[in-house]
Amino acid sequence: MSKKIFISYSWGLKEHQDWVVNLGKRLMDDTVDVILDKWSLKEGNDVHHFMESMVQADDIYRVLIICDKNYKNKSDNRDGGVGTETQIITSEVYNNQKQEKFIPIVIERDSDNNPYLPIYLSSRKYIDFSNEEYFEESYEELLRNILEAPSIPKPKLGTKVPLYITESVTNNTATNSIVRTLDNQLKKNPEKINSYSIQFLDTFLESLWDFELKSTTHILNDFVEELIDGLKSYKILREDFIDFLFIITKTEYEIDVDNLINFFEKKSLYSRPRVDTGSWNSINYDIYKIIFQELFLYTISISLKNKNYKLVEELLHSKYYYIDVYTKTEPKRYTELYTYHTNLERYFETKFNRITGFGHFIITNLSDKVKKGDMVFADLLCHYIGDLFAGNDYRDSWFPTTYLYKENYSNFDFFERLSSERHFEKVKSIFDVNSKEDLKKLLGEYKEGKKDKDRIRYGRGHDSIPFLHELVKIEDIGINR
Structure with a gap:
């Protein structure tokens, strides 16, 4: 009953x-x-x-x-x-x-x-x-x-002593065996960072195929639930990637950014079966669009955390030659990694009344090694750099879906500190400028271009995304030591 x-x-x-x-x-x-x-x-x-x-x-x-x-x-x-x-x-x-x-x-x-x-x-x-x-x-x-179904019912009394002292559960993925030794290997041979990185990234890409969906359902909710289950089972592999990033983005190592760029360029290879056998359902490859977009955010977030601003600059301003075996490759920006995930959005909106399905998924499944505020800021930075250098192509943009989950007290210290000359000198390359005057001019033109434009909003009257000149006082850039 x-x-x-x-x-x-x-x-x-x-x-x-x-x-x-x-x-x-x-x-x-x-x-x-x-x-x-x-x-x-x-x-x-x-x-x-x-x-x-x-x-x-x-x-x-x-x-x-x-x-x-x-x-x-x-x-x-x-x-x-x-x-x-x-x-x-x-x-x-x-x-x-x-x-x-x-x-x-x-x-x-x-x-x-x-x-x-x-x-x-x-x-x-x-x-x-x-x-x-x-x-x-x-x-x-x-x-x-x-x-009356408690999540933690009283457990039964055990009958034997646990073996956790001599045995432990380990991550046995191929990528984990690489990343477990990576830090020590690099301390001995820092010059080998790029060969080690290529080995890890190639192994990771190979392992991704284990999470190819085989769904045959035509019911949206059923499909997205299968999709989410697949993403959750992939988290153990994702954690290896995050551990890898925390190591290779340290400023003492000279990582070749092309290794990471080449990794993200392979996104389009995961938009169809590895071997095309005829009939296949394209939505089964939504999982990879989500994975590559999420991994890029982690890459920016962790690079910023390690203060590797040069790497962030290269990732945000380099051209990506996305590999596609069926069409001619044209150089594009990192914003190509952003996708509006239609099925995920519809599912979270209709079933759970969520404003942003992707943002909700990212934040509620955040790695415990990365702070929420760091992920939100990485997403926002991708939006602003995308907007500053988008030109006239409205498709060349990045919507910060996680911004809705910012802390109310967060003013994004990164932008506030631009009044410090030392901070400006460290991060100026992210804005692709050489001097304070260059940045002032860039932001001034940006401000002028936004005069008659509305802020980008989440739906249903919720938070809007502030313009960049509302977070950075243009006249104060670099006025302090």
């Missing part, structure tokens, strides 16, 4: 109502019988009676209390329907032994990062939905609570 729940909330803005409705729809999809006024309260019904009956009904297993600023204010002031409902719930909470029936769902916090909880719920454990980045984890916690 399915669990029946009631959702209590304050109407507020339409966007808030839509969020509640989408939560209810998803719970319904996941076998939870949801009682919600939007579809359960009929015209002519007494609203207060409806609320009271839902809160007190024995067959209502859980009451979800959606807590935002509006709900807290109305509850504490006993205002309107929420106030009436609060009086009912308060007596239930304090008189009913089964207090776990009522679950506060926090979706908003104040300026001090405190959750908006009504006074009568202020000491109760809640489920936190206030950060969209962690929505999936919060949703799983809620669903497990309702379905």
